[in-house]
Amino acid sequence: MGYRAPLTEMQYYLTHVLGADRLAATELFSEATPDMIDAILTEAARLSEDVLAPLNRAGDETPARLENGFVRTSPGYAEGYRAIAEGGWTAMTGAPDWGGMGLPQALSTCVVEMMSSACLSLALNPLMTQGQIEALEHHASDALKDLYLPKLNSGQWTGTMNLTEPQAGSDVGALRSRAEDNGDGTYAITGQKIYISWGDHDVAENVCHLVLARLPDGVPGTKGISLFLVPKYLPDAAGNPGAANSLKVVSLEHKMGLHGSPTCVMQYDGATGWMVGAPHGGMAAMFTMMNNARLGVGVQGLSQAEAAYQHALAYAMERTQGRSLVKDGTGTILDHADVRRMLMTMKALTAMARAICLDCALSIDLGRSGDAAALARAAVLTPIAKAFGTDTGCRVAELGVQVHGGMGYIEETGAAQYYRDVRVTAIYEGTNGIQAMDLVGRKMMSDGGAAIFALLDAVVATAAETGAPALADAAAALRATTRSMLDADDPNQRFAGAVPYLRAFALVLGGHYLQRAGAAGGGNRAALARFALNQLLPEVHALCAAATAPADDLYALSAEALSS
Numbered sequence: 001m002g003y004r005a006p007l008t009e010m011q012y013y014l015t016h017v018l019g020a021d022r023l024a025a026t027e028l029f030s031e032a033t034p035d036m037i038d039a040i041l042t043e044a045a046r047l048s049e050d051v052l053a054p055l056n057r058a059g060d061e062t063p064a065r066l067e068n069g070f071v072r073t074s075p076g077y078a079e080g081y082r083a084i085a086e087g088g089w090t091a092m093t094g095a096p097d098w099g100g101m102g103l104p105q106a107l108s109t110c111v112v113e114m115m116s117s118a119c120l121s122l123a124l125n126p127l128m129t130q131g132q133i134e135a136l137e138h139h140a141s142d143a144l145k146d147l148y149l150p151k152l153n154s155g156q157w158t159g160t161m162n163l164t165e166p167q168a169g170s171d172v173g174a175l176r177s178r179a180e181d182n183g184d185g186t187y188a189i190t191g192q193k194i195y196i197s198w199g200d201h202d203v204a205e206n207v208c209h210l211v212l213a214r215l216p217d218g219v220p221g222t223k224g225i226s227l228f229l230v231p232k233y234l235p236d237a238a239g240n241p242g243a244a245n246s247l248k249v250v251s252l253e254h255k256m257g258l259h260g261s262p263t264c265v266m267q268y269d270g271a272t273g274w275m276v277g278a279p280h281g282g283m284a285a286m287f288t289m290m291n292n293a294r295l296g297v298g299v300q301g302l303s304q305a306e307a308a309y310q311h312a313l314a315y316a317m318e319r320t321q322g323r324s325l326v327k328d329g330t331g332t333i334l335d336h337a338d339v340r341r342m343l344m345t346m347k348a349l350t351a352m353a354r355a356i357c358l359d360c361a362l363s364i365d366l367g368r369s370g371d372a373a374a375l376a377r378a379a380v381l382t383p384i385a386k387a388f389g390t391d392t393g394c395r396v397a398e399l400g401v402q403v404h405g406g407m408g409y410i411e412e413t414g415a416a417q418y419y420r421d422v423r424v425t426a427i428y429e430g431t432n433g434i435q436a437m438d439l440v441g442r443k444m445m446s447d448g449g450a451a452i453f454a455l456l457d458a459v460v461a462t463a464a465e466t467g468a469p470a471l472a473d474a475a476a477a478l479r480a481t482t483r484s485m486l487d488a489d490d491p492n493q494r495f496a497g498a499v500p501y502l503r504a505f506a507l508v509l510g511g512h513y514l515q516r517a518g519a520a521g522g523g524n525r526a527a528l529a530r531f532a533l534n535q536l537l538p539e540v541h542a543l544c545a546a547a548t549a550p551a552d553d554l555y556a557l558s559a560e561a562l563s564s
Contacts, residue, residue, distance in 0.1 A: 003053040003307055005045035005114045006354075011038070013355050016520045017513055018362050020106055026369035029104050037107055044089070044111040051083045052118035059121045059260020060417050064201070066252050066262075071200040074260040080122050081203040084115070085155025090126040094133045098149030105292070109299055109361040113354070116303035120421050121260030123303075125158055125198045127296050132159025132210055135289035136229070139277035144229060147239055148208060157206040157231075161289060162193040162266060170434060172283070173221035177213040177268065179228055179275075188270040189213050189230050192250070195428070199264030200232070200249045206241045207232040209266070210289070211273060212282050219280070227282035228273035246271040257420030290429065292364070294382055297429040298389030299357050304422035305350040305393045308400035311415060313343060315404055333403075341535075342403050346396045348532045351517075352510025353385075353392040359513070360385040376451040380443050383435035388506035390425040391432060397422050436498035439505070440485055444494070449486050452505075453479070459512040466519040470533040471511050474540040478508050481544040496554050497547030504543035511537050 014020035015034070023029040059074040066072075084090065092108045094100020108130075115123040133152050136145055151157040168174035177191025189211055200207055209230045218224030236242035250265040277285035316334045329335035334343075360381035367375030397419035401408035408415040426432045444452060456479050463472035481501060485494045511532055518529030 003049055003118050003310060005041075005048055005117070006306060007041055007045055009351070009354065010041065010110045010113075010358070012521065012525075013358055013513070013517065014106065014110075014362075017355060017516045018106075018359055020104075020358075020362055023104050023106065023362070023365055023369075026366070028102075028369045029365060032104050032107065040103070040107060041110055041114075043087070044114050047083060047087060047089075048114040048118035052080055052115055052122060055080050055122060055260070056119040057414065057417070059119065060257075060421075061259075063259035064252060064262035066249060069248055071202065071249060071252065071262045071264070073201050073203055073262065074121070077122055077201075077260060078203045080119065081125060081155070084122075084126055085204070089115070090129050090133075090155045091153035093130060094149065094153045095137055098137075098145060099153035100133070100149075104365040105295075105361040106358055106365055109295070109357055112296055112299045113303045113306065113357075116300050117307040119260070120300060120303060121258050124258070124261045124300075125201070125203070126155070127293075127300075128161065128198055129155070129157075129159040131161060131289040131293045131296070132208065134292060135210060135227075135285055136276065138288045139227070139281075139285040140229070141274075144274055144276065147235060148229065151206070151239075152208065156204060157208050158198060158201070158204045159208045160196055160199055160210065161286065161293075162196055162199075162209050162211040162230075163286065164195045165192060166194055170431065172212065173223075173225070175212060175214065175225065177211065179213040179215050179226060179273065181215075182272070185274070187213075187228055187273050187275060189228055189268045189273045190270055191268055193266045193268070195253065196264045196266050197261055199262065199266050201262055205233075209247070210276065210286070211268065212286060213273075215279060222283045224280055225282040226279055227276045227285045229276050230268065230271050230273035234272060256423060257417065258424060291382060294386040294429050294435070295357065295360050295364070297425050298353070298360075298385035298387070301390030301393030301422055301425045302350065302353045302357055303393070304418045304425075305346070305353060305396035308393075308397040308415070308418035308422075309343070309346045309350055311418065312346065312400040312403040315407075315413070315415075316343060319405075321405075339403060342399045344528070344531050345535070346399050348514065348528055348536060349392045349396055349510075351514060351528065352506070352532070353389045355513035355517075356381065356506060356509055357385045357389055359509075373451075373454070376447065377455065380439070380451045380455060383439045383443065384502060384506050384509070386429065387426075387432040387435040387502050388510075390422070391503070393422040394419070394426055432502075433499055436502040437495050439502050440494040440498045441491065444482070444485065449482055452482055455509065456482070459508055462512050462516055462519075466515050468511075468515050468533060470537055471508070471515055474504075474508050474511065474537045477541050477544045478504055481547050484548045490551065493551045496551035497549065500543040501547040504540045504547065507537055507540050507543075 023032040055076045091100045092103045096102045165175050179187040211228045211230050233241035246269045250267050253263040319333045324335035326335040333339045363374045363378035401415045404415045407413045459475040514529040514532045518526035
């Protein structure tokens, strides 16, 4: 069984759980009617199932390679990328003024999930470009917008983001790359960047790098960083790729997974670049790209959860092993209670992650349409979507290997690839620990927890309306934990409990969405919600206890004691 896009699930949650019909009532997304959404999702499903999914194993088994300074991509990737570009999928959320479609983030989120489930390594390419499009729309000069955005929206050119350096990972302010004014409106960029996804390739005619670097008068730390657009080929007078810029790929990383995605070490030697945004305002400009990119990475995690679940379910429905204890069962391992436990857990966690990501995307859309409360909701949901989406991808992919038993450890079954591919999503675009710290730090403290309490009020209302005392109890525990964190004088006390707090929050929200879906749809949806409330939500109470445990516990052992 190959990958099949979960269109019914996406459309059900958008329509019956999250109220995506509100989009068509806004001026910005008035064309996002149910018929239009259905047509776009159906076509994206066809592309994902028929064109992209067959490339997934090829990219894993025949990785991108560096030859004579140029990256050669995996078999079929050029054709797959061409199908993405010609279908206009890169342009989905771009502004119509520069060739974009101006479609809602909620719709794009569904498309990103499908394409990433089908072939995550290739789907990373347009996702990076979409992030660059957003950053340029908000911060670039009109001249840069007019030249680059039409090419990026069309897929003729692709985009990257260059933050990390060997000595500057999560601590971006430690970067050493420098920029010097050439006196003609351009800057000479010098430095080395690592972990650059799709930093070079042969699927499009130009690669446009967004590079963080420091001007000579830039102060230490993040406040002294500027952002520059540095193309692989300098545009000529007609706007076409011209002379090669002074940059090169030093090497490709040999990774645990995502073999089809070329991850480059980039060297800039006085490369010509153009400033994006204000001098020393690079982090603000880059965060425009990174916030939605964090949602996108959460969706990448979700995508691998869905793909791993489908793969494991197909295997369980065929594998015969042991005697079934279920009357009139299937005769396969699907009858065994432990296999059912794993598959139900996989399905419930995947549904929770999808609902959180879609709610985050919808809140971004409504916030862009002028709804301030939705914007505050999106700010809280973004770190949850990123961390829980990717944690779910890792957990579900791991369970997928377990469902396969010994064959899951054998590469030929394909089960291991999902885990290898998804593992990095919990690390890049800000580790999940950083997401949790963002939630209990910046997001919680900026408004005294108002946006968080508003989300919990909605959960409590669902519990009351649908008769779900387990959901109400979990929400009450999370509310008390939130108040305790708000009252903490020491920020490190909040950080010590940040990861369990975020997971507890995600499970409460996930239970809320599944319960609403079950109440509206009954039948199988109600059964899945019941499983989640009985089997997954009890974890919330333990997580809340961990979230409020003394931070001193983490430092009880000295460095020497940890080593002994």
